[in-house]
Amino acid sequence: MLISSKNHWDAIIVGSGPNGLAAAIHLAQNGLKVLVIEAANDVGGGLRSAELTLPGFIHDPCATVHALAVNSPFLSSLPLANYGLRWVYAPYSVAHPLNDGRALTISRSIKETAAGLGRDGNAYQRLMTPLVHSANHLLSDFLGPFPLPPRHPLAAARFAPLALLPAAWMARLAFRTPPARALFAGMAAHAILPLDLPATAAFSLVLHMLAHTSGFPLAQGGSARLAGALGEHLQRLGGEIRTGWQINHMDELPPARLILLDLTPREVLRIVGDRLPAHYRQSLSRYRYGPGIFKVDWALDAPIPWKADNARRALTIHLGGTFEEIAHAERAVWNGKSPAPPFVILVQPTPFDPHRAPPGKHIAWAYAHVPHGSREDYLAAIEDQIERFAPGFQARILARHTFTASDMQAYNPNYVGGDINSGAQTLTQLFTRPVFSLNPYRTPLKGVYLCSASTPPGGGVHGMAGYHAARAALKEFAARTKK
Ligand SMILES: Cc1cc2nc3c(=O)[nH]c(=O)nc-3n(C[C@H](O)[C@H](O)[C@H](O)COP(=O)(O)OP(=O)(O)OC[C@H]3O[C@@H](n4cnc5c(N)ncnc54)[C@H](O)[C@@H]3O)c2cc1C
Incomplete structure (x- = not known):
C-alpha cells in the first residue's frame, strides 16, 4: 500500500526507542513521510551504548540481551545485517x-x-x-x-x-x-x-x-549497533531523525497527519494531558508502575x-x-x-x-x-x-x-520510578496496557497513537508495540486520505 499526502510530515514519532524506530520504519515502508524526534543526543532509547566507566569500555546503560529482538516477527524481517549488525x-x-x-x-x-x-x-x-x-x-x-x-x-x-x-x-x-x-x-x-x-x-x-x-x-560491539542499524534503515526508506529535541507540549510539534508517542502514560499526560478527555486522562493516571x-x-x-x-x-x-x-x-x-x-x-x-x-x-x-x-x-x-x-x-x-x-x-522518563518495563506487567496490564481496550494504541485524539512499551506486548526490545501501533495508525491514515 503506497500512500502520499500533501502535508509536510505524514507522521511524527516522539521518542526513538526500539518501538519508536519500528513504528517509523513500518510507516516509511508504506510510503509515509516520517520524522522521529528524540530528546537525547543519540537514537535508541533503551538501546544506547556509552563509555560509562573508563575510555575504551563500551557499556549498554539498558538492554544488552536480544532474545526478543531476534524472535520479533517485525525486527527479524528487516535487513539489519546490511548495516553491519552482527x-x-x-x-x-x-x-x-x-x-x-x-x-x-x-x-x-x-x-x-x-x-x-x-x-x-x-x-x-x-x-x-x-x-x-x-x-x-x-x-x-x-x-x-x-x-x-x-x-x-x-x-x-x-x-x-x-x-x-x-x-x-x-x-x-x-x-x-x-x-x-x-x-x-x-x-x-x-x-x-x-x-x-x-x-x-x-x-x-x-x-x-x-x-x-x-x-x-548480543549485538556485536554494543546495543547501539542495533539502534544504529534501525536508524540507518529508516533513513534509507526516506525517514528523518532529529535528536536533542525534548518535546514538552504537543504544540511544539510541526504539523503532521499522525503522531505516534513512544512515551509512557506519565510522559503522555505531561505533554498532551490538557487535550485528552477526562475519562482517558483518568485511565492513564491509574496506570500502575x-x-x-x-x-x-x-x-x-x-x-x-x-x-x-x-x-x-x-x-x-x-x-x-x-x-x-x-x-x-x-x-x-x-x-x-x-x-x-x-x-x-x-x-x-x-x-x-x-x-x-x-x-x-x-x-x-x-x-x-x-x-x-x-x-x-x-x-x-x-x-x-x-x-x-x-x-x-x-x-x-x-x-x-x-x-x-x-x-x-x-x-529516560519512560522508566518511571526505575521501572524498566514502563509499567507493571501484571495480568491486568499485560495485554491491555495502558488502558482496557481492544486497540490500546489508539487515543481519543484524532491521529494520535501510543507505541511505547507501555502498550502491548510490554517491556523488551522487540519493536512489536511500535509495529502494531503503526498498523493501527495506517488504517486511519488510509481511511482519511480516501475521503
Ligand atoms: C537496565 C535495563 C536493562 C534492560 N535489559 C533489557 C534486555 O537485556 N533485553 C530487552 O529486551 N530489554 C531490556 N530492557 C528493556 C528495554 O530497554 C525497554 O523495554 C525498551 O527500550 C522499551 O522501548 P521503547 O521504544 O518502548 O522505549 P524507550 O527505549 O524507553 O525509548 C523512549 C525514547 O523516548 C525518548 N523520550 C522520552 N520522552 C521524550 C520527550 N518528551 N521528547 C522526546 N523524546 C522523548 C527517550 O529519550 C527515549 O529515547 C532493559 C531496560 C533497562 C533500563
Whole structure:
C-alpha cells in the first residue's frame, strides 16, 4: 500500500526507542513521510551504548540481551545485517549458580539442559519440548495486543493454562528438586513481580522457550549497533531523525497527519494531558508502575572468577541461590521493602564479544530489583551476592558506574520510578496496557497513537508495540486520505 499526502510530515514519532524506530520504519515502508524526534543526543532509547566507566569500555546503560529482538516477527524481517549488525552468542544463555558451588546452565539443547537437572530432567524435557515446537505460533500471539480470538488456538489452548499460573505454583507442580525450582524462579523473576501472582509462570516459560529456540544474543560491539542499524534503515526508506529535541507540549510539534508517542502514560499526560478527555486522562493516571532497579556497570581487569566453571561460558547469570530466596526478594520489593539479599541479574558480554573492552579487559553489568523510585544505594548488596558465587570478584574491578532507580528515570522518563518495563506487567496490564481496550494504541485524539512499551506486548526490545501501533495508525491514515 503506497500512500502520499500533501502535508509536510505524514507522521511524527516522539521518542526513538526500539518501538519508536519500528513504528517509523513500518510507516516509511508504506510510503509515509516520517520524522522521529528524540530528546537525547543519540537514537535508541533503551538501546544506547556509552563509555560509562573508563575510555575504551563500551557499556549498554539498558538492554544488552536480544532474545526478543531476534524472535520479533517485525525486527527479524528487516535487513539489519546490511548495516553491519552482527549477533553474537554464548554457549549458554543462562547460568544459575547454586549454594553448593555448582551452576545449572541453559543451552540451546533441551536435552543438555535437562541433563543438568538430575531427577527433574525428564519433567523439564516434557515441559519444554511442546513449547519449543509451538514457539512461532506462541510468539505471534504473545507479542501483540490481546489475541482475541487466538491466531493459533491449539498452541494457545496448550500454553495458556500453564502460563496463567503463578510461577511459584508452576515451579512446585512441575519440579521436585530445589535446583530445578530455583532455575524456573530465576527466569520468572524477569517479570519484576511477586512469583505468587497469576501469569508470572508465562515469563519463565517464554524465556526458557527463547533460550531453546534461538539462544540469547548480543549485538556485536554494543546495543547501539542495533539502534544504529534501525536508524540507518529508516533513513534509507526516506525517514528523518532529529535528536536533542525534548518535546514538552504537543504544540511544539510541526504539523503532521499522525503522531505516534513512544512515551509512557506519565510522559503522555505531561505533554498532551490538557487535550485528552477526562475519562482517558483518568485511565492513564491509574496506570500502575512496578518496582525499580539499581544497576551497576563495571570495567574489569579480568573475567569474573565464578566458582562454577560453566558459569564462565554463560551470558546471563541469575544470582539468588534458591527458589525461596528469589521469591522472598521479589515479594519484598513489590511491597516497597529492601530485598535482603536482593535477586541479582548479571550480564557478562566480553567473554563472547571482546569488541566492548580494550584487549584482555572486560565489562559486566548487574541489577537488582528494588522498591519503586528508590534512591538507596544497593552497590554493596549486589557485590556481596556476586562474591558469594565468585569469590575474588571485587579485586578485579577497575571502575564502576551506578544508577539508582530514580537515576534511571532521570536517564529516560519512560522508566518511571526505575521501572524498566514502563509499567507493571501484571495480568491486568499485560495485554491491555495502558488502558482496557481492544486497540490500546489508539487515543481519543484524532491521529494520535501510543507505541511505547507501555502498550502491548510490554517491556523488551522487540519493536512489536511500535509495529502494531503503526498498523493501527495506517488504517486511519488510509481511511482519511480516501475521503
Ligand atoms: C537496565 C535495563 C536493562 C534492560 N535489559 C533489557 C534486555 O537485556 N533485553 C530487552 O529486551 N530489554 C531490556 N530492557 C528493556 C528495554 O530497554 C525497554 O523495554 C525498551 O527500550 C522499551 O522501548 P521503547 O521504544 O518502548 O522505549 P524507550 O527505549 O524507553 O525509548 C523512549 C525514547 O523516548 C525518548 N523520550 C522520552 N520522552 C521524550 C520527550 N518528551 N521528547 C522526546 N523524546 C522523548 C527517550 O529519550 C527515549 O529515547 C532493559 C531496560 C533497562 C533500563
